[in-house]
Structures are given as structure tokens and as C-alpha cells.
Amino acid sequence: MQFDPLSLDFQLNPYPYYDQLRQASPILYHQDWDLWFFTTFDDVNTLLRDRRLGRTMDHIISREERGLPPPSPEYAPFRKLGEHSMFDKEPPDHTRLRSLVHKVFTPRRVENLRQQIQQIANDLLDKVQPNGEMDILEDFSTPLPVTVIGELLGVPPEDRHLLRPWSQDIVAMYELNHTPEQAQRAVKAAIDFSDYLRQLANNRRQHPQDDLITALALVEEAGDQLSEDELISTCVLLLNAGHEATVNVVGNGLLALFHHPEQFALLKSNPQLIKTAIEELMRYDTPLQLFRRWVLEDMEYKGHHFKQGMQFGLMFGAANRDPARFVNANSLDITREDNPHISFGGGVHYCLGAPLARLELEIAFETLLRRMPNMQLKGGEPEFRPTYVIRGLKALPVTF
Secondary structure, eight states: OOOOTTSHHHHHOOHHHHHHHHHHOSEEEETTTTEEEEOSHHHHHHHHTOTTEESOOTTTSOTTTTTOOOOOGGGHHHHHHHHTOGGGOOTTHHHHHHHHHHHHSOHHHHHTTHHHHHHHHHHHHHHHGGGTEEEHIIIIITHHHHHHHHHHHTOOGGGGGGHHHHHHHHHGGGSTTOOHHHHHHHHHHHHHHHHHHHHHHHHHHHSOOSSHHHHHHHOOBTTBOOOHHHHHHHHHHHHHHHHHHHHHHHHHHHHHHHHOHHHHHHHHHOGGGHHHHHHHHHHHTOSBOEEEEEEOSOEEETTEEEOTTOEEEEEHHHHTTOTTTSTTTTSOOTTOOOOOOOTTOOGGGOOTTHHHHHHHHHHHHHHHHHHOTTOEEOSSOOOBOSOSSBOOBSOOEEEO
């Protein structure tokens, strides 16, 4: 079958294509991107935890040894963020960074944000309530987590408008088909954001405050500290991972509920189902559709021989709809209890910000349903952004 994740039909609704792929070619090589795609829950869940794979392989073998040309110097500022980020590190470097960050980005610090997140959600809805309509993305699901992560990091309110554009320019590079223009914007965002964070971190070292940048700048374990570059890369990672999923789970999730009015009615009449509903919405329309891994050593897997240096594309969206693991996988069921979705990844790279995302989503959905129980779609069917890896809507206009 033809598999084209860049086609508009696929981006609008990839799930019927995933069903065909799992049946016809559950393990599929795509020449255009030189990627091996994996579509079943068992494969994706297993390979996320396979230490023969990694987010990077530079610690194993250099680009030169792999026969690759040296990286372009013009992209160095963007690459620098990855070189010092736990997102693109493997143990023991990943273990060291994650341990330092986890000392300050704790479940208690996250839970202590509950009242603050609730206030931010209320303030955002107070602004639009008199209008009787809003764009969920622009007016609520984007500013909510961006404001929260800005508060958490310690970014002054007058500067928080910079965060979302920087983040969008950086994460565009994770798409399969990013353009040279997008790469240039990503480099500029990396430079501007890094310069901003460097100045803010230096200020916090001199004048500590009760925020995460101060905590990261001062954290120490057995005499070890984050370098300045590691601190900057960690803050960028926390921004990108700390809001992107929330934005799109609220948008994609509400659209799914609009398409399933019986589930929407059930949730509104049983708000105690919020937590299981959130997990189901993350499974049903996954905000991060694909995660890549490098093959670190020659390996055999299910009759296939993979050589060092190959790349895997682990298809989260396909795995989360696999009928071999989920009963009625293509049905939305907000009461689903057996729901080990992999929207937050797995293994050593399991999302550090998952507790924060879950807390934001719980408050976001509970507040929306309580304050705007008569919410309805406004206009025609909303459009998804023309991207594949990060799946989200352009806008979600509603009336209430």
C-alpha cells in the first residue's frame, strides 16, 4: 500500500491508514525518509525499552565513522540544544541529567501548582465568558500551559509572549519534511531563546527566587551541577515538552468529544470520570504521532536484521489504536480502565513532565465542562495543521 504521512488525507485522519498498515506491513521500510516504521503496540512498547536503540548514537560512533558529511555550521546553535539536552542523551549522560533535574522538578513542586493552574484557567475563561464564543486553542489551551511553564521556570509575565513562538519554531524541526526556511527559523529561535535564558539564569544565580530556573542553576548532587549549556537545554526542553502535549490534547480531545456526543454527555454528567477520560483522549488521538530511535548495534528483531546506524520510526498513534492491545481500539470510551497508552513514551525517556501535563489537563477539562457545559462547535469542521509528527488543530472555534 502507499503510505504517505505528508498527504492531506493522512494528516486529517491517519487512523484508517494505520489499520491497513498493521495488517499489511506492521514493520515497514520507507525509502524516502530511510526509516523503518513500526505500527503495533507490542513492537513500539518493546522497542521503546530496548537498550540497543537510542535517541542519539554519537556516543557510540561519530558521523565521520558512519560515512556522513560534517554537520553544517549554520545549524550549530540548534544542534547545541540537543547536544546538551537529556532528550537526546543516552545513559550514563541521560541518567546524570535526569537525576539532577528530578531533584528540583519534583511531584510535590508540580502538585503545589494546582491552585495556581486553576486560577490561570479561571482568568482565561473570565476574559472570554462575556463574548459567548472563543477559539479554544488561541484563548485557552495554548495560553494555559505556556503561562504555567512560564510561572514555573520564572519567566517574567511581560516576556511570556516570546515562549510559544520560540517553541513552535524549534519543534518544527522534528517533522519529517521540515524546510530550509523552517531550519533557519529554528536556528534563530535557538539563539534568541538561549541568550534569553543565559541572562535570566545569571540573574537568578545573583538574586535567587522561588522558581525552577533558580533551582536548576543551584541544584547539586555529589558535587555535580548542570553546566550553563545543560541548564539552557533543560529549560528549552521543559518549555517544549511542558506545553505542546497539553495544547493538542485539549484541542484534539474536545474535537473527539464533539464527534461523540454520547461520550461528551457522559463526561459532563459524571465529572469524576475526568482522569480516565484524559487518558483515553490521549490514546484516541495522540498528540505526538512518531518518535525516532537510532539502532546502536547490529540487531535481530522479529526476523529482520537491522544494522547499526539505521533509524526506527515508532508510530505512537498506530500503537495506541492497536486492536491486539485495546478492546474496540477505534472507539472512544472515557470509562476505559485498561489503558496503557504510550503517549508519554516509555523506558528511560519516559516524559519527565507527564505529572504536570496530567494536572493541567485535569484542571482544563474540569473547568471547561463546569463553566461551559453547553459548549458547541462553531462553523464547519476544524482543520488540522499540515504536520504529521505533532498532531494538532489550527483552531477550534466554539460557542457556549
